[in-house]
Amino acid sequence: MQRLGDFKLPHFFNYPPYFTLQPVRETREKQVQLWKELILDYCRSQKIFVISLEEDFPLFSNPVVERSLSHEARQVFLAALVNEGRAEWIDKSHKKCLILWLRIQDWADYILNFVKENGFEDSVMTIEDIRFGIETRGTELAGIDRGVLLRALKLLEQKGKAAIFKGTSADDEGVKFSA
């Protein structure tokens, strides 16, 4: 089975038409669906949060069959993710895309769950700790995008499950969880 890094690629990754934007509506719908799944799976496994259209993205080319997605195709697939709420355009010119392989709400739930399972209620953690600390190693939270984390925490804050406070510098930003 072919791999991209440690990610297992599906067999249709070697199917040349997969890299050509299909004109026929039904075929196109199927193709878009497959690409959306693939992008989300890959980003989740590689902890990728941002796809930039101006840079090469390894998933978008397959040297084995010598094909890569056209710019238009990439736009179409990312736009489809945005429409589904699984991605957001970071800039107005749609050149950078934030991939939400977990939705913000899902992140919020995940954090809450993590806090409960590890007994971190009523304790304080810094943002940096959550992102790169020992406690979160091996979980989805490890290496999480800073912006995404803050938005998830804000959601929790609105529900009264957390309180964000600023530290002396950006590194000291922290959050206190409550039961």
Place this chain on the structure above:
Amino acid sequence: MAANWLPPVSLTASGRPVFLPGEVERCLLPAVDLESENPGLAPFHSGLLVLTSHRLLWIDEQSAAGFAAPLAAVVHAYPPKKSIRSMFASPRIRVQVSVSPDGRIAEDGVRSEVITVVMRGKNDPDAFYCRLLEVLRSRQWEAAAVAEHRNTDSGIAEPPMAAAARVRMPVVGVSGILRKEQELWESTDKSLQEAFQDLNALMSKAKDMVQLAEKMRLKLLSSSSASGNADDEEMGSKQEMQDWLLSVGIVSPVTKESAGALYHQQLSRELADFVKLPLERAGGMIALVDVYCLFNRARGTALISPDDLLQACTLWEKFDVPVMLRKFDSGVMVIQSKARRDEEVFARIASLAQKPDALRTGISPSDAALTLGIAPALAKEHLLTAESKGLLCRDVSPDGFRFFINLFTEIDPIDIYMIKNNGPAHVWSSALSLSG
């Protein structure tokens, strides 16, 4: 039911009469009845009357039956009657023909009977009568008979012209041949000059004619839209104008709304007959431009315009012919044999697309053209149609434009790593792994 006091005529598959050698059509009249003065013989109702150089044909297009009266049997043709009564009735032309004792038409019959040609459609009886007289006068069927006779008698048929020339001037040896050549050249030159003079005169008038025709066409257009229910007289003169305009070569939009002028109907049937053989050779489908070239080349003279061809093809919907005009999304127009259905072509494309090589690299329009035995442009149309039906999908790359069998339908979005056993995806995957 039509009686058989006239001998039958064989028709082609499209309803056109089969002509005798050397027979030429002279005039066509729709909606004509043929009545005999003998009350015991049932009349023929509402058919197409075709005046040729040899015969008078009556064709019932609905039942594909045809009957003929040989012009050799015509004794006399009476001019159409001009009387107060005849103005309100359908014009009638009476033709006296000789018949054999048992009442059938025969060239050397002892008796004679009168057949009445009743024109129920909007036709000009005087024009038809003049044409009939011309044809009767020229007696072309005799020239054909004599030529045949002579050809069967002697080995070399000597044209009468040469014989006369031989009497006039002693033709001996090489100088005789040279003199004959000279005479021929001079006469050709003279006739060419005359023709060109006419042409020059026509060219100068052409501009005026075209302007006049355009004015008339616009007038027709405006009058047809203005008046709601036109009465009979107006419709008659309008029909005349339309026919006249058509003969000059300008198709008025009024004609397009009606069933199509008679010319196009006949042309349409002729085309359907002609196109059968080339269609078989080309595998069931030919591009319209190719048919245009083939048809005109076969006709020799009296070439048809591309517009005439298109009209003739669109008229096929109205009759039952085994061919059809088809327009692809890209705008390419082809003539297709109704027998060759798309399903058959798709089945062949599908099997071609699932061969091991095709699974790996796909098929190009030229590959398909080779396999299907049709032109590459048409093969591409077939591939595109197959794609739109979900049978194939495209692969655009620097290598070019290729098509693969559609595997998207085989992929389960829930488990994208699974390959269904015994499906095309499985075959494809094995073909891929074989090549390494």
